[in-house]
Amino acid sequence: MFKCQDEYVFSSTNTVFAVDIAYLPPEEISVYLNSIPNNVELVSIKKVTYIPPSSAGQGYGTHVEITVRFLSTGDVKLFAADLETKEGFFKIPFQSVHVWANMQILKPELSVSVDGGRLEGAVQSSVASHIGYTVRVKYASAVKSISYDIPENSIFVERERLVSPDDGQGQAVDFFPDFKDVARYDWQPLQAGDFELPPVKVVVQAYNGNVVVLPFPSIKVHVEQKEAGAPAVLSPSDSLPGTLADAFAESPVAADEDGVPRSVDDAQLLAELYGRELASFPFFTSTLERRQELEGRLGLDVRPPIPRRPVLIVLLLLVASSLVLFLVLLLQRSFARAAFVLVIILLFAVSALIYGGRLSHDLAVSKGGILYPIPETSVSLGASLPTASVVSILKKTGSWYYVSFNDTNGWIPAESVILVR
Numbered sequence: 001m002f003k004c005q006d007e008y009v010f011s012s013t014n015t016v017f018a019v020d021i022a023y024l025p026p027e028e029i030s031v032y033l034n035s036i037p038n039n040v041e042l043v044s045i046k047k048v049t050y051i052p053p054s055s056a057g058q059g060y061g062t063h064v065e066i067t068v069r070f071l072s073t074g075d076v077k078l079f080a081a082d083l084e085t086k087e088g089f090f091k092i093p094f095q096s097v098h099v100w101a102n103m104q105i106l107k108p109e110l111s112v113s114v115d116g117g118r119l120e121g122a123v124q125s126s127v128a129s130h131i132g133y134t135v136r137v138k139y140a141s142a143v144k145s146i147s148y149d150i151p152e153n154s155i156f157v158e159r160e161r162l163v164s165p166d167d168g169q170g171q172a173v174d175f176f177p178d179f180k181d182v183a184r185y186d187w188q189p190l191q192a193g194d195f196e197l198p199p200v201k202v203v204v205q206a207y208n209g210n211v212v213v214l215p216f217p218s219i220k221v222h223v224e225q226k227e228a229g230a231p232a233v234l235s236p237s238d239s240l241p242g243t244l245a246d247a248f249a250e251s252p253v254a255a256d257e258d259g260v261p262r263s264v265d266d267a268q269l270l271a272e273l274y275g276r277e278l279a280s281f282p283f284f285t286s287t288l289e290r291r292q293e294l295e296g297r298l299g300l301d302v303r304p305p306i307p308r309r310p311v312l313i314v315l316l317l318l319v320a321s322s323l324v325l326f327l328v329l330l331l332q333r334s335f336a337r338a339a340f341v342l343v344i345i346l347l348f349a350v351s352a353l354i355y356g357g358r359l360s361h362d363l364a365v366s367k368g369g370i371l372y373p374i375p376e377t378s379v380s381l382g383a384s385l386p387t388a389s390v391v392s393i394l395k396k397t398g399s400w401y402y403v404s405f406n407d408t409n410g411w412i413p414a415e416s417v418i419l420v421r
Contacts, residue, residue: 002066002081002094008175009097011070014043017078017094020050022061029062030084036068040078043067070099100177103207108140110202110214111179131187131221132159133197136179137214140204144211146183151198155188155373175207189223190373196220262298262387264367270294270388271365271418274306278363278420281310298388301406307358315352322348362393364401364417371410375400383410391417 002017009015021029026047033042050063070076078094100106115132137143143163150156163182187198199216206212273291280287288305295302322345329338368387370377375397385391391403391412399414 002064002078002092004095004097005065008177009070009099010102011073011099012102014067014069015097016065016067018063018065019092020061020063021083022050024062024085025049025060026062028085029064031064031066032082032084033066033079034082035079037076037078039070039072040076041069041071043069073099073101075099100175103175106139106207108204108206108212108214109138109179110216111136111138112197112217112219114197114219131197132184133187134181134184135200135202137182137202137204138176138179139207140212141207142205143182144203144205146200146202148185148198148200151187151195153190154198155186155190156198157186159184159186192223194220194222262368264387266294266298267365267367267388267418270298270390271420274363274365274390274420277306277308279309282308300386300388300390303390306363307355309359312352312355312359315348315355319345319348319352361404363420364391364393364403365389365420366391366405366412367416367418369412369416371403371405371408371412373410375402375411377413383408385412385416393417393419 002019005016005018026049029047031045031047033045036042044065044067046065046067048063048065050061066081068078075096075098077096080091080093083090083092113134113136115134135146146161146163148156148158161183163180182202183200185198185200189195197219201216202214204212204214270291273287273294276285276287277291282288282305292302322341326338326341326345329335329341366385366387366389369385371383371385385405389405391401391405393401393403394409395402396414400411401414401417402409402411403417
């Protein structure tokens, strides 16, 4: 059988089919393509000597290549070729192929896949849960950028970025004929009404080098009021997996559910103990035991030891001193020892990087209050943050902190927490 030599076949492009015929030399073989479909052009027929690997034990033969050009797209199967030898005439079939549009004229496309449903075009849909959707692209050689505007009166989060923006060099990637996921989003309107799915601006590079902004389809949704006088809160039972559903669908545990009252003074003392622990060496003070004892007495989750600043300083000093030793060994031309020290340097450097990453987010202790989905106190949807809860500060905007608490992210006023210093 003549097998196609290309993984993908494109219109108006030369496509090669080949077959190896053992034992018979090229001068003893004649190949004819007497009949071809109307949408196919014959470019050439070539015969060369075929020398298989010695392990095959086949001596030499003939390698036959038939090059054609397809003028239209779709599934195509060429008529069998005629092969003439001194033994007679034979029919050799061709492998069936699918012909895609020429890459130079292929236009990139964008589609949106909505989790748990199929909202296409301008379909109206009443929703009672978070709306998760995936943006997909095909017929693009590179994704240049992905951007969006956060819609008002809603919670909007990019759950996952599945492709990295192109480095600007325009380097082509392999052809993929099906839609490829590029980013996933989670959106929750905070009020009832008719809306459009928040658009995402995707800029791609086509195979011909053009940079294209892909149009985002219009997908309309209708959000109903949950009940009279209640905000348009989405049901947690239908929500998507992730921290948003857990954070804002129902309130976390109350601060005094164990019957242990907690005050701002308790939060202040806990913040001081965390600060001392942060600044101390492990095993040299009893701060950790005192902090864990206080958390147990207050009915809080007892956190394991936190990273210490002095440990990071020691790791950095070890990296620096090992680097000095490495340079000295190089000057002494003791390359074997220098290589060993280089491994030690890498181990210390990786340890310092990991440890520094754990120290990169500041800690704070809550005075109690609400964890808001957006930095605005007028939002009716929020989660209770128990007094003396320990949170990680991810960023600060004005007088608000964006924090993480028990795998839940949200905003809290700066005056509602005590920083661990």
